[in-house]
Amino acid sequence: MSIWGSPVAEPLLEIENIDVGYGEGVVVHDLSLTIEVGGSLALLGRNGAGKSTLILAIAGHLAPRGGRIRFGGQDITTMPPHRRCRMGIGWVPQGREVFAPLTVEENLRIAAAPGAWTLDRVYELFPKLKERRGNFGNQLSGGEQQMLAIGRALVTNPRLLLLDEPLEGLAPVVAQDVARCITDITQSESMAVVLIEQHAGFALGLARHAIILERGLAVRSGASGAIAADLDALEQHVGIRKPVRAA
Amino acid sequence: MLGFVNILLGGIAYGFVLFLMAGGLSITLGLMGFANMAHAALAMVGGYTAALLIGKAGWPFLAAVVMAGLTAALTGAILERTLFRRLYQASELEQVLLTIGVVYAAIAAATYLVGPEQMAIAVPAWLDGNLRIGPVDLNRYRLFLIVTGLVLLVSLVGLIEHTTFGAKIRAAVFNRRMTASCGIDVDKLYALAFALGSALAGIGGALSVKLLGLDPNFPIKFLTELLIVVSVGGLGSLRGTFLAAMLFGIIDVVGKYLLPEIGAFIIYATALALLTVRPQGLVGRPR
Numbered sequence: 001m002s003i004w005g006s007p008v009a010e011p012l013l014e015i016e017n018i019d020v021g022y023g024e025g026v027v028v029h030d031l032s033l034t035i036e037v038g039g040s041l042a043l044l045g046r047n048g049a050g051k052s053t054l055i056l057a058i059a060g061h062l063a064p065r066g067g068r069i070r071f072g073g074q075d076i077t078t079m080p081p082h083r084r085c086r087m088g089i090g091w092v093p094q095g096r097e098v099f100a101p102l103t104v105e106e107n108l109r110i111a112a113a114p115g116a117w118t119l120d121r122v123y124e125l126f127p128k129l130k131e132r133r134g135n136f137g138n139q140l141s142g143g144e145q146q147m148l149a150i151g152r153a154l155v156t157n158p159r160l161l162l163l164d165e166p167l168e169g170l171a172p173v174v175a176q177d178v179a180r181c182i183t184d185i186t187q188s189e190s191m192a193v194v195l196i197e198q199h200a201g202f203a204l205g206l207a208r209h210a211i212i213l214e215r216g217l218a219v220r221s222g223a224s225g226a227i228a229a230d231l232d233a234l235e236q237h238v239g240i241r242k243p244v245r246a247a
Numbered sequence: 248m249l250g251f252v253n254i255l256l257g258g259i260a261y262g263f264v265l266f267l268m269a270g271g272l273s274i275t276l277g278l279m280g281f282a283n284m285a286h287a288a289l290a291m292v293g294g295y296t297a298a299l300l301i302g303k304a305g306w307p308f309l310a311a312v313v314m315a316g317l318t319a320a321l322t323g324a325i326l327e328r329t330l331f332r333r334l335y336q337a338s339e340l341e342q343v344l345l346t347i348g349v350v351y352a353a354i355a356a357a358t359y360l361v362g363p364e365q366m367a368i369a370v371p372a373w374l375d376g377n378l379r380i381g382p383v384d385l386n387r388y389r390l391f392l393i394v395t396g397l398v399l400l401v402s403l404v405g406l407i408e409h410t411t412f413g414a415k416i417r418a419a420v421f422n423r424r425m426t427a428s429c430g431i432d433v434d435k436l437y438a439l440a441f442a443l444g445s446a447l448a449g450i451g452g453a454l455s456v457k458l459l460g461l462d463p464n465f466p467i468k469f470l471t472e473l474l475i476v477v478s479v480g481g482l483g484s485l486r487g488t489f490l491a492a493m494l495f496g497i498i499d500v501v502g503k504y505l506l507p508e509i510g511a512f513i514i515y516a517t518a519l520a521l522l523t524v525r526p527q528g529l530v531g532r533p534r
């Protein structure tokens with residue numbers, strides 16, 4: 001019962017009518033979405049629209065007030081975060097949250113689980129990290145921290161990678177670098193991706209599908225190409241004048 | 248002069264005992280933010296376990312000390328799982344109240360099970376008497392305490408700073424949520440860290456009996472000393488805890504020797520003075 005894509009594709013993440021918020025307040029309302037195995041979804045919306053809140057619910061750090069979340073066919077609505085990670089949900093948080101008192105290598109080592117993504121493979125993807133493997137988390141530049149946050153999620157060998165504004169606050173050259181790596185990862189893997197990004201052009205170019213959130217409500221969803229072509233909707237809900245480079 | 252060498256040795260040995268007992272408290276209080284006033288009770292569990300195993304069951308000394316560490320670890324783990332973990336998010340006052348309650352329960356239990364009298368511990372011949380090195384006779388037991396303490400200190404620092412287990416603990420303390428999202432069961436990790444701290448206390452307690460004696464009031468008598476060592480050392484810093492334990496071990500023993508009238512008061516005065524100058528502790532960062 002995929003709401004998009006071919007009916008034969010196997011669903012990986014299924015969210016059904018969840019309400020999520022903090023304390024008493026509900027931030028994300030009655031949201032449903034499905035991501036297929038190896039699929040990709042861009043999550044767009046203005047500041048405060050509820051994008052990170054939705055991601056926190058998927059990673060297990062906010063309990064939905066109502067509704068259901070399933071992953072790989074299993075109900076994970078009340079499953080604690082560490083078990084979701086072991087099931088294959090990798091999270092790259094907004095603001096990176098690199099472990100400052102750990103070295104680069106330790107940041108990766110504590111997260112590593114058996115699979116195709118090893119520390120060596122992450123070092124191959126981000127040679128900068130290899131150079132800095134003995135440095136502590138707080139001795140890294142913003143770009144290096146972002147690479148580390150991505151690498152740390154990769155070595156858990158996720159089936160679903162949640163990327164929350166991975167280019168935020170990076171110098172344009174560095175952002176391009178990181179963007180290229182993200183593109184590589186998502187295109188060469190059977191790994192599914194949820195990408196939140198202010199650069200709507202990049203997000204729409206990368207993901208097959210997209211959802212636009214406004215004040216916690218999904219106001220548009222569909223194929224990225226269609227959404228990228230709908231400049232009025234993008235301007236109205238996301239606040240960009242022109243997609244930089246749509247698919 | 249030669250007598251003074253042995254006094255100094257006694258101070259250093261006492262410092263190591265303080266370090267073993269306070270090290271676990273430094274981990275739970277400083278790293279995990281849990282104010283465990285019952286920590287010295289875990290040392291007492293170790294003390295009684297060793298004394299009874301040796302005295303009543305005829306166990307060899309070293310085996311009894313190891314068993315004391317294991318018993319304290321198990322006791323600590325049970326307390327952590329059943330009581331303490333519920334209060335990780337609670338205020339420090341609530342943590343103190345609950346764990347002080349555990350202290351009194353432990354004192355009552357020890358009085359009921361073993362009795363109020365002082366326990367003695369028999370040490371094997373190779374730890375008894377003096378070892379002659381050049382012109383000086385050094386007390387064998389004190390030397391043994393120092394060597395054991397050094398080995399445990401190096402292992403502990405190595406464990407926290409150079410293993411994946413230690414890195415996980417440092418990560419969880421820094422950012423619990425992100426650590427969980429790396430697939431780490433933080434609850435289980437904290438229980439293990441707690442058991443580890445309890446094992447150290449148990450070993451410290453067992454080794455301290457010959458030096459300090461043991462009766463059911465032990466958890467109260469040594470609570471103040473342990474809190475002083477941890478706060479002067481700087482919360483959460485094993486190095487700081489070690490420095491402070493050495494400092495107070497030596498000051499206490501040497502002070503009581505040189506100035507018997509005010510000896511017992513010296514460590515409190517030193518602690519007050521140090522904390523006035525460096526409220527964050529010897530090694531802690533300013534807060």
Ligand SMILES: Nc1ncnc2c1ncn2[C@@H]1O[C@H](COP(=O)(O)OP(=O)(O)OP(=O)(O)O)[C@@H](O)[C@H]1O
Pocket residue numbers: 022027045046047048049050051052053054094
């Ligand atoms: N810890 C919190 N406690 C209470 N309210 C919060 C908390 N975090 C976020 N909010 C509120 O929830 C709403 C959605 O926040 P969220 O972080 O999900 O937005 P976002 O779409 O990720 O925005 P941004 O693009 O700025 O990252 C905002 O109104 C915000 O103020």
Ligand SMILES: [Mg+2]
Pocket residue numbers: 051052053094164
């Ligand atoms: Mg956000």
